[in-house]
Amino acid sequence: MQHFPIFVALAGRRVVVSGGQDCAMAKLRLLLKTTANITVVAADPNADVQNLARSGKITLIPRAMEPGDALCAALFYAANDDDVEDQRVARIAHRECAMVNIVDNLSDSQFITPAIVDRDPVTIAIGTEGAAPVVARAIKADLEERLPSTLGTLARIGKAFRTAANALPMGRKRRDFWSAFYFGAGPAAIEAGGVDAVQPALETLLEQHLKTDERQGHVDFTGSGPGDPELLTLKARNALNEADVVIYDRLVTPEILELARREAVMIDVGKEGFGPSASQPEIDALIVKHASQGAQVVRLKSGDPTVFGRLDEEIEAVEAANISYRIIPGITAASAAVATLNQSFTKRGRNSALRIITGHDTKGYADHDWRALAQKGEVAAIYMGKKSARFIQGRLLMHGADPDTPVTIIENASRTDQRILATTLSALEPTLTQANLAGPAITFYGLAPRHALDVVETLPQQEIAQ
Numbered sequence: 001m002q003h004f005p006i007f008v009a010l011a012g013r014r015v016v017v018s019g020g021q022d023c024a025m026a027k028l029r030l031l032l033k034t035t036a037n038i039t040v041v042a043a044d045p046n047a048d049v050q051n052l053a054r055s056g057k058i059t060l061i062p063r064a065m066e067p068g069d070a071l072c073a074a075l076f077y078a079a080n081d082d083d084v085e086d087q088r089v090a091r092i093a094h095r096e097c098a099m100v101n102i103v104d105n106l107s108d109s110q111f112i113t114p115a116i117v118d119r120d121p122v123t124i125a126i127g128t129e130g131a132a133p134v135v136a137r138a139i140k141a142d143l144e145e146r147l148p149s150t151l152g153t154l155a156r157i158g159k160a161f162r163t164a165a166n167a168l169p170m171g172r173k174r175r176d177f178w179s180a181f182y183f184g185a186g187p188a189a190i191e192a193g194g195v196d197a198v199q200p201a202l203e204t205l206l207e208q209h210l211k212t213d214e215r216q217g218h219v220d221f222t223g224s225g226p227g228d229p230e231l232l233t234l235k236a237r238n239a240l241n242e243a244d245v246v247i248y249d250r251l252v253t254p255e256i257l258e259l260a261r262r263e264a265v266m267i268d269v270g271k272e273g274f275g276p277s278a279s280q281p282e283i284d285a286l287i288v289k290h291a292s293q294g295a296q297v298v299r300l301k302s303g304d305p306t307v308f309g310r311l312d313e314e315i316e317a318v319e320a321a322n323i324s325y326r327i328i329p330g331i332t333a334a335s336a337a338v339a340t341l342n343q344s345f346t347k348r349g350r351n352s353a354l355r356i357i358t359g360h361d362t363k364g365y366a367d368h369d370w371r372a373l374a375q376k377g378e379v380a381a382i383y384m385g386k387k388s389a390r391f392i393q394g395r396l397l398m399h400g401a402d403p404d405t406p407v408t409i410i411e412n413a414s415r416t417d418q419r420i421l422a423t424t425l426s427a428l429e430p431t432l433t434q435a436n437l438a439g440p441a442i443t444f445y446g447l448a449p450r451h452a453l454d455v456v457e458t459l460p461q462q463e464i465a466q
């Protein structure tokens with residue numbers, strides 16, 4: 001991040017704008033939303049700027065900028081639409097210790113003005129560090145549409161009610177009250193009775209919330225999907241948004257963790273390969289501890305929590321402690337991976353059953369019904385199959401599987417660094433060794449990528465896609 005976003009208190013502070021034409025006016029329109037003392041230095045102010053000066057909204061110094069003009073300024077804008085003049089005035093402002101912005105000159109500016117969605121006092125600033133103004137504009141348009149125009153009014157009335165609301169204990173209970181106001185009672189009151197109806201609605205809501213009992217702790221066993229945040233369910237997103245504590249596994253991606261409520265306590269219990277870094281009983285105890293203290297706990301597991309997630313052990317612990325819970329499904333790695341092959345998982349005439357198997361379990365390499373799997377047309381998604389590839393290959397061949405059976409390995413399914421390796425059963429082990437996979441990988445036995453069926457047969461170790 002090259003630019004750190006902050007909100008600057010400008011009430012009563014000096015802001016100087018050099019320039020008096022359209023470019024300066026654009027900045028002035030934004031600055032006039034604040035209660036800063038705005039001074040414009042311009043030899044040739046246009047009519048709009050002159051009008052602002054006449055109405056007392058700005059102070060106009062009707063000449064070119066001179067040393068001393070930026071003294072004590074918190075912010076300074078060089079907005080002359082003239083590179084040479086902008087550089088000259090910026091040098092003066094630098095010497096006078098103001099923070100300098102040169103309009104349309106990102107690299108020489110000390111700060112930049114973001115795109116703003118204004119529901120004062122709710123203000124949203126959007127910045128792309130100059131990389132993609134079109135994206136900033138699209139986000140702004142989207143938010144403008146989504147945020148009700150009454151939001152600012154509600155926030156202002158809400159702000160004045162904060163002291164009264166402090167009668168509720170801090171934390172979840174108070175948050176629940178405010179969320180019920182902003183997303184329910186507040187908008188409903190404005191719609192039904194206008195601004196005057198908001199205060200009585202707040203009072204009624206507070207009474208109701210003071211009466212209700214302390215909210216109990218709760219656990220959401222939540223699937224994070226395979227890594228792409230867009231593959232997260234809306235339910236999972238909402239749970240993350242509400243979480244007090246998020247206890248997450250190693251395969252949950254940072255982009256998804258970013259979606260958790262900012263104040264949530266984030267606990268990494270990442271497990272690596274065969275050996276857990278936090279033991280299962282420790283994880284169980286951690287979940288129970290936080291939920292018993294009244295926290296909304298999101299136990300975030302990669303993919304679907306019910307697939308190779310040791311979910312039952314955690315549920316048993318939560319049930320034993322009499323804590324409520326729910327399972328929020330996620331897209332399991334196999335579903336995401338098969339989608340990248342442009343294949344369906346089941347196919348009439350090929351396989352009418354699916355096997356989701358693991359390469360290893362807590363005891364080591366996992367055993368399966370190899371004879372059944374070795375039959376023609378069988379399809380299996382093998383999780384945690386990297387280390388056990390040679391073992392699986394040996395077992396299947398020993399039980400009569402065709403050495404040319406297609407095998408496809410998808411590493412980092414759904415993520416930007418996804419790789420697809422198409423091979424055959426006989427070449428599985430060397431393919432995996434050569435590929436040197438660092439990320440999580442699913443091995444599909446009996447499935448080839450749709451558009452590479454021929455390639456697979458003739459070039460068993462071809463890497464076909466990035």
Ligand code: SAH
Pocket residue numbers: 226227251301302303304305306307308309331332333334337382383384385410411412413414415440441442443
């Ligand atoms: N509950 C998870 C599976 C956990 S076991 C789910 O439903 O997906 C961990 C294994 O899942 C990894 O060893 C790997 O085989 C697989 N896996 C998880 N995320 C993956 C991804 N993005 N791409 C490929 N395989 C993945």
